[in-house]
Amino acid sequence: MKFKFPLMLVLCGTLLFAGCSDQSKKQDDSLITGEEFTKHIAVLASDSLEGRKPFSTGEEKTINYLKTEFEKMGLLPGNGDSYFQKVPMVDIMSKPAGQLIFKNAKGSISLNYLDDFVAATRRVREQVSVQNSEMIFAGYGIVAPEYGWNDYDGLDVKGKTVVVLVNDPGFSDSTLFKGKTMTYYGRWTYKFEEAARQGATGVIIIHDTKPASYGWAVVRSGWSKSKLYLQAEDDNMSRAVMEGWITMESAKKLFTLAGVSDTLLAAAGKKGFRPVPLHVNSSITLNNTIKKSESNNVLALLPGTGKKDEYIIYSAHWDHFGKGEPIDGDSIYNGAADNASGTAALLELAHAFTQTKTKPSRSVVFLSVTAEEQGLLGSDYYASHPVYPVNKTVADINMDVLQPFGRMKDIIIVGKGQSELDEYAEQAAAEQGRTTRGEPDPSGGWYFRSDHFNFAKVGIPSMYIENGSVSVEHGEEWGEAQKKEYNDKRYHAPTDEYSSDWDLSGIVEDIRLLFDVGYRLSNETTFPGWKAGSEFKAIRDKSMGK
Incomplete structure (x- = not known):
């Protein structure tokens, strides 16, 4: 060692x-x-x-x-007479029943689990399904009134699947949001939350290593395992049916099928960007193994x-x-x-x-x-x-x-x-x-x-x-x-x-x-x-x- x-x-x-007379500022390093x-x-x-x-x-x-x-x-127990604070959670292992399918009149794309996409649901149901859900590219998927930004303005996404970018517009334009300092609007968790608030059936984030700050292997690894959520009174039925990510390569294939240019990725970071219907439908079925239980925070008191x-x-x-x-x-x-x-x-x-x-x-x-x-x-x-x-x-x-x-x-x-x-x-x-x-x-x-x-x-x-x-x-x-x-x-x-x-x-x-x-x-x-x-x-x- x-x-x-x-x-x-x-x-x-x-x-x-x-030499320090104020003992409250520093203690002996030997501790x-x-x-x-x-x-x-x-x-x-x-x-x-x-x-x-x-x-x-x-x-x-x-x-x-x-x-x-x-x-x-x-040390004393930190929660009354207990060292534990019970945290009620639900463990959901979502596994696709097959491939993620993008389809329109021109053809279809079949994406493979883990290699091309990951997907899960927060809904406490043994099976959920998204079938022929209309897809819309919604830019960064952000509603931020303090920055004068609303990617969902005038958009009805109920029953639809939104495709969004990771991070926020400041990543590519330092005059927007907080520039290179990511706001909470750039976090993937926010993207899922906002899509649910808007009533979307599905939400898919396009992975990009630089704005995400981690590679696809991290996404793949994290989503190959079951996921934990805090228990909710509505069994998370207020959340989107499906939440997931696709690789950048898969996103480009999607755009080609939709007949739109991948220049949309850059356009999404400009003020005045409007969502783009892709005229492509998505379908996937997720089978879920569910376990409700309690985990524990551990705390002690001096x-x-x-x-x-x-x-x-x-x-x-x-x-x-x-x-x-x-x-x-x-x-x-x-x-x-x-x-x-x-x-x-x-x-x-x-x-x-x-x-x-x-x-x-x-x-x-x-x-x-x-x-x-x-x-x-x-x-x-x-x-x-x-x-x-x-x-x-x-x-x-x-x-x-x-x-x-x-x-x-x-x-x-x-x-x-x-x-x-x-x-x-x-x-x-x-x-x-x-x-x-x-x-x-x-x-x-x-x-x-x-x-x-x-x-x-x-x-x-x-x-x-x-x-x-x-x-x-x-x-x-x-x-x-x-x-x-x-x-x-x-x-x-x-x-x-x-x-x-x-x-x-x-x-x-x-x-x-x-x-x-x-x-x-x-x-x-x-x-x-x-x-x-x-x-x-x-x-x-x-x-x-x-």
């Missing part, structure tokens, strides 16, 4: 701490050594937990492991010594994909980086807080949520069913994918510019001799891809950091290459596995930074806020009675 902490760094950290992290990730990323999929024996093993570790630390009714939340999702399509003979999706790493860091942080000489004034909650990989469901449920009052929750500090690339000179604040938590991270980074910056590719919509987003949606200031890119030992080009290798070869694949030769020095430094941010917040009397211009500021102001 590699840690690589030079003696000079340790001495400097000690001198900084010794976080990586030993706890190493112990926990070796278990969490092991084959014995079977990929940690909700509803599986892997879930039972995972959540009980977390509960036992919290108990060993002396009560504050003063302001016990104010809370700092550290969050990390414990789940991954379980077992899926075998790749090179390996069918267990261990999710070592994603997100055994964040969960192990959560346990290391919890241990550190229990070992502080001066305990925090505010209460600290350690929350490991379920079903992030299926659409941030565990954090969605917590945010809509909070155990601790939203207006008493100071901040959420989220951890998702900590990488073993060694120490970095920088750290990335995802969504930098949103909240005053930026300044907390900047101070903690400066004490480590590091710099902060925003994500290099904001068009990827990373701010909407992890659990902190659901806390933000209810107004709680939320922070999510990523590994920096400028390696202390190897430089920036090497650091970027490591990230690319992970995204290309290991992200959401069975190859995301833990190894005892991981260089944990950078992970340890990041955990220390997150500890310093949370410890400082836990001993203050003020609440950090959202910055002017943030879409979440008004929500927070209302919840705080401003």
Whole structure:
């Protein structure tokens, strides 16, 4: 196991701490050594937990492991007398009965499952069918009045299938929306939500690697397995019958059949674009295996010594994909980086807080949520069913994918510019001799891809950091290459596995930074806020009675 902490760094950290009269800002680095992290990730990323999929024996093993570790630390149950918060969900495995068919008077196209398309339904029915549904190209499928944009204006899509692009118009025109910084309107989840609001029977997203920020293999892998949804009173009958994706190659074949040019893809990003009927009908039948059950968020509490009714939340999702399509003979999706790493860091942080000489004034909650990989469901449920009052929750500090690339000179604040938590991270980074910056590719919509987003949606200031890119030992080009290798070869694949030769020095430094941010917040009397211009500021102001 590699840690690589030079003696000079340790001495400097000690001198900084010794020279700091405000004990609320920073604690001794010896509280976080990586030993706890190493112990926990070796278990969490092991084959014995079977990929940690909700509803599986892997879930039972995972959540009980977390509960036992919290108990060993002396932390209290975080939900009354329980360490668990039940999350009612439904597991649906949708399998096409055959091919996805596009047909008109000129001919037909038959697309193959996984290679050319993926499809599923949220409707809790053993079989659903879309037959001869008229198809319409609806641009980006966005209704955003604040940007003067409505792809559905004057369009009746009831009974029809809409075909839409991923991301938002700002990706190709920096003068639109937030330019290269993806808005929520660009997320695939939004596309499905809006199509359902408009009454569409089917919705198909055209995959494009650059605006999606991931390749078709990621879509294929994620949709080859069953999908989880929060249970709804109407059994999700208000959602579209079919939700899916097609490859860009398949989209071009569709346009050729429709007799329209693929220049429509560019035209969709121009103001004034109008939807285009394709005069093609789509048909598909989905057979569904349904299982209703409850998964679990796991949470533990360290009560504050003063302001016990104010809370700092550290969050990390414990789940991954379980077992899926075998790749090179390996069918267990261990999710070592994603997100055994964040969960192990959560346990290391919890241990550190229990070992502080001066305990925090505010209460600290350690929350490991379920079903992030299926659409941030565990954090969605917590945010809509909070155990601790939203207006008493100071901040959420989220951890998702900590990488073993060694120490970095920088750290990335995802969504930098949103909240005053930026300044907390900047101070903690400066004490480590590091710099902060925003994500290099904001068009990827990373701010909407992890659990902190659901806390933000209810107004709680939320922070999510990523590994920096400028390696202390190897430089920036090497650091970027490591990230690319992970995204290309290991992200959401069975190859995301833990190894005892991981260089944990950078992970340890990041955990220390997150500890310093949370410890400082836990001993203050003020609440950090959202910055002017943030879409979440008004929500927070209302919840705080401003």
